[in-house]
Amino acid sequence: MTDPATISAHATAIRLRGVTKTFGRGESAVKALQGIDLDVPAGELTMLVGPSGCGKTTLISILAGLLSRDGGELAVFGTDLATLRRDRLAAWRRDNVGFIFQQFNLVPQLTVAENVSVPLVLKGESVAAAVRKAHDLLATLGLEGRGKSAPLKLSGGQQPRVAIARALIHEPRLLVCDEPTSALDAELGRRVMELIRGRSTRPDRAVVVVTHDDRIFHLADSIAHVNDGRIDQLTRGAAYARPTTSTSMGTSSASSGKNPGVHT
Amino acid sequence: MWRFAIKMLFGDSAKFYGILLGLGFASLLIAQQASIFVGLMSRTFAFVGEVGHVDLWVFDPTQSFVDDQKPLRSTAIDRVRGVEGVAWAAPLYKSLLVATLPNGVRRSVDVVGIDADTLAGGPAEVVAGSLADLRLPDAVMVEIGSSQQQLRLPADLAPGAIPAPGQVFDPAGPTRDVEVGDILELNERRARVVGLVKCAETFVAAPTVYTTYARALSYAPQSRRVMSAVLVTANEDADITTLAERIRAQTGLEALDPNAYAMRTLSYWMRETGIPINFGIAIALGFFVGVAIAGQMFYNFTLDNLRYFGAFKAMGASTWRLLGMVALQALVAGILGLGLGLGAVSAFGLNAAGGKLAFKMLWQIPLIAAGAVLVICILASVISMWKVVRLDPADVFKGP
Numbered sequence: 001m002t003d004p005a006t007i008s009a010h011a012t013a014i015r016l017r018g019v020t021k022t023f024g025r026g027e028s029a030v031k032a033l034q035g036i037d038l039d040v041p042a043g044e045l046t047m048l049v050g051p052s053g054c055g056k057t058t059l060i061s062i063l064a065g066l067l068s069r070d071g072g073e074l075a076v077f078g079t080d081l082a083t084l085r086r087d088r089l090a091a092w093r094r095d096n097v098g099f100i101f102q103q104f105n106l107v108p109q110l111t112v113a114e115n116v117s118v119p120l121v122l123k124g125e126s127v128a129a130a131v132r133k134a135h136d137l138l139a140t141l142g143l144e145g146r147g148k149s150a151p152l153k154l155s156g157g158q159q160p161r162v163a164i165a166r167a168l169i170h171e172p173r174l175l176v177c178d179e180p181t182s183a184l185d186a187e188l189g190r191r192v193m194e195l196i197r198g199r200s201t202r203p204d205r206a207v208v209v210v211t212h213d214d215r216i217f218h219l220a221d222s223i224a225h226v227n228d229g230r231i232d233q234l235t236r237g238a239a240y241a242r243p244t245t246s247t248s249m250g251t252s253s254a255s256s257g258k259n260p261g262v263h264t
Numbered sequence: 265m266w267r268f269a270i271k272m273l274f275g276d277s278a279k280f281y282g283i284l285l286g287l288g289f290a291s292l293l294i295a296q297q298a299s300i301f302v303g304l305m306s307r308t309f310a311f312v313g314e315v316g317h318v319d320l321w322v323f324d325p326t327q328s329f330v331d332d333q334k335p336l337r338s339t340a341i342d343r344v345r346g347v348e349g350v351a352w353a354a355p356l357y358k359s360l361l362v363a364t365l366p367n368g369v370r371r372s373v374d375v376v377g378i379d380a381d382t383l384a385g386g387p388a389e390v391v392a393g394s395l396a397d398l399r400l401p402d403a404v405m406v407e408i409g410s411s412q413q414q415l416r417l418p419a420d421l422a423p424g425a426i427p428a429p430g431q432v433f434d435p436a437g438p439t440r441d442v443e444v445g446d447i448l449e450l451n452e453r454r455a456r457v458v459g460l461v462k463c464a465e466t467f468v469a470a471p472t473v474y475t476t477y478a479r480a481l482s483y484a485p486q487s488r489r490v491m492s493a494v495l496v497t498a499n500e501d502a503d504i505t506t507l508a509e510r511i512r513a514q515t516g517l518e519a520l521d522p523n524a525y526a527m528r529t530l531s532y533w534m535r536e537t538g539i540p541i542n543f544g545i546a547i548a549l550g551f552f553v554g555v556a557i558a559g560q561m562f563y564n565f566t567l568d569n570l571r572y573f574g575a576f577k578a579m580g581a582s583t584w585r586l587l588g589m590v591a592l593q594a595l596v597a598g599i600l601g602l603g604l605g606l607g608a609v610s611a612f613g614l615n616a617a618g619g620k621l622a623f624k625m626l627w628q629i630p631l632i633a634a635g636a637v638l639v640i641c642i643l644a645s646v647i648s649m650w651k652v653v654r655l656d657p658a659d660v661f662k663g664p
Contacts, residue, residue, distance in 0.1 A: 057658075057661045060661065061658040062662055064578075065656045066656075066657045066660075066661070067656075086583075087582055090577070090580050090581065090582050090583075091580060091582075092580075093578065093579065093580040093657075094579060094580020094581070095580070097579075097580075099578055099579060099660070100574070101575060101660055102661070103571075104577040105270060105571055105572060105574075105660065107268070107569075107572045107575075108275065109271050109273075109274070109275025109276060110268055110271055110272070110274045110275070114268060114271070118265075118268070118576065118579060119579055119580070121265055121268070121575070122265070122579060122580050122581055122585075123580075125269075128265050178661045180661075196607055206643040209583070210661075
């Protein structure tokens with residue numbers, strides 16, 4: 001595995017070549033990924049966009065180590081996840097990946113700080129110490145004094161911040177976000193994405209966001225357009241033009257075609 | 265994560281209380297029915313326990329249980345006394361007779377006639393009077409407890425008073441407890457209460473009346489065979505088992521130590537009646553109700569939390585850790601449910617103590633209930649665990 005300290009900005013954090021995935025067999029088989037080539041640079045925020053059923057979720061699941069690929073090559077921070085057995089893979093995820101789920105999946109029976117502390121507790125830290133760190137992190141996210149609250153008592157703007165805190169508390173190298181703004185209004189969605197970007201785009205990290213939300217496309221360093229299990233186009237540039245229509249998936253308004261790692 | 269597992273369990277209060285209710289009800293039903301069963305079965309041989317300082321009971325070989333009276337010839341006592349190793353042998357009479365009360369009410373009583381010389385076979389606890397007073401003319405000692413409910417004398421008849429000639433009492437009129445000095449009739453013969461005794465409740469549930477063996481025979485219908493059993497104490501150096509074998513061989517009668525006699529009685533009731541089956545059905549019902557309620561509730565609880573388990577799995581929790589969390593939740597619910605059920609059974613038992621209700625909670629019963637609750641928890645959690653094992657961490661990205 002590559003030493004994080006040696007990774008410089010724009011080095012490749014995730015490298016996919018010809019990655020395929022098929023669900024089912026025979027006539028009912030569905031080819032979810034049909035040869036994905038993609039480089040996700042370290043220190044950048046990459047968005048996966050595309051219509052429903054295009055393979056975004058399958059792709060993000062594979063590169064987060066939740067799903068195995070059928071073919072092709074995949075290296076995440078230099079590690080071929082296919083070489084890891086199930087327990088080692090779980091441990092790898094525990095140490096290297098932070099997740100922000102679409103519905104945030106905050107456990108309602110636990111306090112906000114306990115929810116945030118879960119990744120540290122999974123790594124073996126004591127609950128008391130982990131909760132203490134969670135309170136500190138929550139304070140930096142503007143949630144000072146809310147650590148003992150129940151997640152459901154939080155406002156719609158506070159819950160995403162808790163999810164972000166949980167995803168980042170163990171300093172993961174890969175942050176994976178699944179539709180993090182889908183349930184939020186435009187302003188809140190923008191603020192959440194700015195927070196994710198501000199907190200996680202560091203030289204030793206990579207952020208991958210699956211989204212349909214074209215209101216946040218401008219916050220991406222690159223956007224991979226997924227269609228029918230392939231990447232149609234990779235759009236590079238932090239200053240992605242904000243589209244004027246809300247229905248656009250961003251493919252027609254892409255600003256540039258720089259695509260260092262894509263073979264379409 | 266263990267602490268979080270417990271908080272998840274306690275935090276879903278509706279399901280948590282549902283699980284507790286199911287497990288508590290199951291353990292309550294299992295322990296309570298088992299305790300009543302043991303209490304009831306204990307009564308079948310309670311009389312054997314009442315008679316102390318006896319090494320062997322000698323009785324007719326065809327007798328199946330304590331109250332299955334197969335009277336012996338009066339010569340049986342001499343034959344037993346003649347066996348080597350017998351220190352002393354005393355006759356015992358035991359039979360249901362009819363007592364007539366001054367108000368004309370007739371009640372069945374369990375008359376026990378004991379040897380007047382040794383008073384062997386007498387009650388364990390004398391509440392009023394002295395056992396030696398049984399040697400007085402017409403003397404009987406009456407069990408309180410059962411007698412206070414069944415042998416009730418007219419309230420306007422003073423204790424010890426004899427009804428005046430022509431005096432009639434209303435059978436439905438007010439009554440009082442039997443007391444020392446009262447006069448009863450046993451098979452139309454006078455019986456004077458000289459003492460009150462306390463006995464363990466027996467299966468027959470008729471009040472026990474103690475008297476001497478000879479007087480008991482005078483109350484009993486005439487017959488050539490009247491002796492219920494011979495009570496034997498062995499010489500100090502005699503081996504009880506050997507002595508029993510010797511009595512069997514020399515007299516043709518059965519000889520058992522008190523424990524074996526009690527077990528012979530118990531096995532008869534277990535084997536020949538539907539009591540064990542009836543209680544077994546109730547206990548099984550408790551078990552299956554527990555499985556149904558607690559299992560369903562626990563499964564629903566796990567299903568509700570499956571998305572969080574999926575999130576934990578995605579975040580790197582191993583399947584074993586998640587299974588441990590589910591097992592811990594089931595175990596904690598089981599312990600609390602068991603405590604709730606056993607607490608309720610204990611309260612029930614304390615409330616029933618001293619009453620008519622047969623209730624005896626042996627130390628094995630809570631263990632049996634705990635075992636049953638453990639099985640319920642295992643059955644309930646195995647299905648939940650299967651869902652967790654099958655849980656694909658990638659499912660967390662499939663949305664709500």
